[in-house]
Amino acid sequence: MKKQMTRKEMPLGTVIDSPGCSREYKTGGWRNLIPVRNAEKCTNCLICWIYCPEGCIKVKDGKITEIDLDYCKGCGICAEECPVKGKAITMVEEKKEN
Amino acid sequence: MTNLQTKKEPGSVKDIKSARFAAMTGNNAIAEAMRQINPDVVAAYPITPQTEAVEEFADFVANGKVKTEYVAVESEHSSMSACIGASAAGARTITTTSSAGFALMWEMLPIASGLRTPIVMYVANRAFSAPLNIHCSHDDTMGGRDTGWIQLYSENAQEGYDNMIQAIRIAEDQSVRLPVMVCLDGFIISHSVERVDLLDDETVRKFIGENKPPYHLLNVAKPITIGACALQDYYTEHKRQHSEALINSKDKILQVADEFAKISGRKYGLFESYKLDDAEYGLVIINSAAGVAKMVVDDLRGKGVKAGLLKPRVYRPFPGKEIRDALKHLKAIAVMDRVDAFGAGRTPTFTEVASAMYGLEKQPLMINYVYGLGGRDIRLEDINNVYEKLMDIAKKGKVDKVFDYLTVRE
Amino acid sequence: MALSLKELSKKEELFSSGHRLCAGCGAATTMRQIMLATEDPVVISTATGCVYVATATYPYTAWKCNWIHSAFENSAATISGVEAAYQSLKRQGKIDKKIKFIAIGGDGGTYDIGLQSLSGALERGHNFLYVCYNNEAYMNTGIQRSGATPLGASTTTSPAGSASYGKKVFRKDLTAIVAAHNIPYLAQTTPAHWRDLMGKVQKALAVEGPTFLNILAPCHRGWRVEMKDSMKLARLAADTCYWPLYEVENGQWKLNYTPKEKKPVTEWLKPQGRFKHLFSNPEYQKVVDRLQETVDKEWAALLKKCVVESKPPETETKTAPARDVC
Incomplete structure (x- = not known):
């Protein structure tokens, strides 16, 4: 989270001059279900990647490397849309502390 | 309405290089200022009585006299929205409107100022409906006085022209970055032909x-x-930042006025004081009617009556302290507005001036008139009656009726 | 550029994580896909609505491009000012970059309160793309009916009750209204048809002049479905022909997707809680029938207009996932 600015520190007229800084705001805490990916089943078709509303499925050289749980809200679209027979992603109850 | 020049600096306009003059309506003068400013974008919608200004400007565009992208929008809401987009994109941006058009863009006015887009807007003041009336009241800009814009009022075409040019400098200054509206009286000034002294294009550009x-x-x-x-x-924090910027813009407005005096020979301040220094009875009156009132002041002075007048130019930020200092020695003051603030029992300018006088040990007696609504003519004798009323209450030492309408059939 | 997911996945995400749209939001997927489809720098104006409040909450922004919000009903007017500034400054030689302009609004900001501003900007011919993310009600303020809400849907201002079956009138056909402006390109699509959507964004941005996309973006909160089902519902809308995928290019209507088997509209209605009352009260069967009749009639009319059936512009295929429909 950003430190709260004073009026003198704020750029004029509601301007935000750090593009994409919403990444400092983590939305992972919204989640009840957590996506679990079976790397062996996954064909890296990237359907989950293109449908994810959060952009939290990380891809490198066409291969999924991780699901960024800092932002995943647990909607389950990735698991629902996974075209692999028997699903390469499943949603499971997340064990939370407290 | 003749002989209404603002105070001249020592020397005269004749000393200014390449100065020229022309017979122009208020709308002509504004359009001419817009041509010389040569903005990047104008987005405007026609409405009486401002229409002539945009028509004339569209003609400049059609004849390649300006580099402006002219956006002929489908409403005033869209004109202000497009101006906000253009100004936020870094373009020097101007629009114009009146009355209902001002009301339609109202939602966007605090957005323009809140986003700190330095748009300049010419407003030919016109009454609000209902009943519909195309003539002058100050309903539009007085209603919009707290939308976070700088407001400059203009007595005549000359002041409108001069204010437009200064408005660009004020709005775009790094310490200000706020929109400015330049107001003059619809029809009375927008459509009356007067002599206007013009600067040459290069001087304005510089x-x-x-x-x-x-x-x-x-x-x-x-x-x-x-x-x-x-x-x-x-x-x-956003509102506080905005509020500070508006209050602090006063210094910049005066600095720009000083620099403008150097190129034009015409000196502007936060308001015009007319024979106020030793006055006992004073009017506070905005825009064209101040011209009529000045003639009455001259006449009364000729009869030995110490009459004077204060004509606000900068209404936002409101120069309360300066106005108090200019008025505090008077015996009696009439604040006159071309608008009512329904239900308040006081008009906007009375409220502002009375608030500025608050805390003085010895306060002048004050009365308040609504006059000239919907373009109703204000005559010399009407103003004269107001001064007589002031002399009467000063003599009695008390006010029996603070608020009244002038020239109304009861 | 090639619309393969592998290639697209190498691009920078210009719509960042950390936005506050609901989990499973169809509009969020839509925004990601739009931004991934852009190639030149873009300036975006966004109308007040879900996408606005959830992506630009001071001091945070999900946008990596230049972006402006000014109000609700004026996304198109605002972008027309930005575009006018660009034209002016470019003509004066003060800017040399190629920049594209996109206005975004929900169905409230587009079908209803922003319709005049949209129409004006289209008529004036500004060079911009207008995107309506259509979730068929005022979702940001709690599911009030809009001009895009379908007949029979229960919303908070057209609630189903003992004396009402929900919204009493049909949605308006905004895409056809836009088509009547004779702009060079417009289309309907959904984020479930990602290749169709992204191809249309690229096609629209390549065209000189105003262009328009009406994108059905399911809202699971307002539609009363599970959040995992957003894409499924968008797909069903196309498969039932409730939301046909088509484009109008220089006045020529083209169908982009014909379902293998046109499903009954009930398959799209039944999973949605906003239509539940239509199926629990036998009297309301007539509303379902009217919906089906209207879909059939509109589909037949569309087929007549679409003389050419065409695939979307970019047809490179990726290794065959079953759902990669078009």
Whole structure:
């Protein structure tokens, strides 16, 4: 989270001059279900990647490397849309502390 | 309405290089100022009585006299929205309107100022409906006085022209970055032909300089988000920042006026004091009617009556302290507005002036009139009656009726 | 550029994580896909609505491009000012970069309160793309009916009750209204048809002049479905022909997707809680029938207009996932 600015520190007229800084705001805490990916089943078709509303499925050289749980809200679209027979992603109850 | 020149600096307009003059309506003078300013974008919608100004400007565009992109929008709401977009994109931007058009863009006025887009807007003051009336009241801009804009009022075409040119400098100044509205009386001034002294194009170009926005939407290397929502945690800081900027703009307005005097020979301040220094009875009156009132002042002075007048120019930021200092020695003051603030029992300018006088040990007696609504003519004898009323209450030492309508059939 | 997911996944995400749209939001997927489809720098104006409040909450922004919000009903007017500034400054030699302009609004900001501003900007011919993310009600303020809400849907201002079956009138056909402006390109699509959507964004941005996309973006909160089902519902809308995928290019209507088997509209209605009352009260069967009749009639009319059936512009195929429909 950003430190709260004073009026003198704020750029004029509601301007935000750090593009994409919403990444400092983590939305992972919204989640009840957590996506679990079976790397062996996954064909890296990237359907989950293109449908994810959060952009939290990380891809490198066409291969999924991780699901960024800092932002995943647990909607389950990735698991629902996974075209692999028997699903390469499943949603499971997340064990939370407290 | 003749002989209404503002105070001249020592020397005269004849000393100014390449000065010229012309017979122009208020709308002509504004359009001419717009041509000389040569803005990047104009987005405007026609409405009586401002229409002639945009028609004339469209003609400049059609004949290649300006480099402006003219956006002929489908409403005033869209004109102000497009101006906000253009100004946020770094373009020098102007629009014009009146009355209902002003009301339709109302939602966008605090947005333009809140986003700190330095738009300049010419308003030919006109009455609000209902009943519909195309003539002058100050309903529009007085209603919009607290939308976070700087407001400059103009007695005649000359002042309208001069205010437009100064408005660009004020709005775009790095310490200000706020929109400015330049107001003059619809029909009475917008459509009356007067002599206007004009600057030459090059002088205006040099005077206004370049717009240098600290951020803008076309800077691909440094993307910004402008207009985000700010909730309980930030809204107050945004408003405070805006409020400070408006209050602090007073110094810049005066500095720009000083520089303008150097190129034009015409000196502006926060307001015009007319024979006020030793006056006992004074009017506070805005725009064209001040011209009529000055003639009455001259006449009364000829009869030995110490009459004077204060004509506000800068209404936002309101120069309360300066106005108090200019008026505090008077015996009695009449504040006259071409607008009613329904239900308040006082008009906007009375409220402002009375508030400025608050705390004085010895306060002048004050009365308040609504006059000239919907373009009703204000005559010399009407103003004369007001001064007589002031002399009467000063003699009695008390006011029996603070608020009244002038020239109404009861 | 090639619309293969592998290639697209190498691009920078210009719509960042950390936005506050609901989990499973169809509009969020839509925004990601739009931004991934852009090639030149873009300036975006966004109308007040879900996408606005959830992506630009001071001091945070999900946008990596230049972006502006000014109000609700004026996304198109605002972008027309930005575009006018660009034209002016470019003509004066003060800017040389190629920049594209996109206005975004929900169905409230587009079908209803922003219709005049949209129409004006289209008529004036500004060079911009208008995107309506259509979730068929005022979702940001709590599911009030809009001009895009379908007949029979229960919303908070057209609630189903003992004396009402929900919204009493049909949605307006905004895409056809836009088509009547004779702009060079417009289309309907959904984020479930990602290749169709992204191809249309690229096609629209390549065209000189105003262009328009009406994108059905399911809202699971307002539609009363599970959040995992957003894409499924968008797909069903196309498969039932409730939301046909088509484009109008220089006045020529083209169908982009014909379902293998046209499903009954009930398959799209039944999973949605906003239509539940239509199926629990036998009297309301007539509303379902009217919906089906209207879909059939509109589909037949569309087929007549679409003389050419065409695939979307970019047809490179990726290794065959079953759902990669078009």
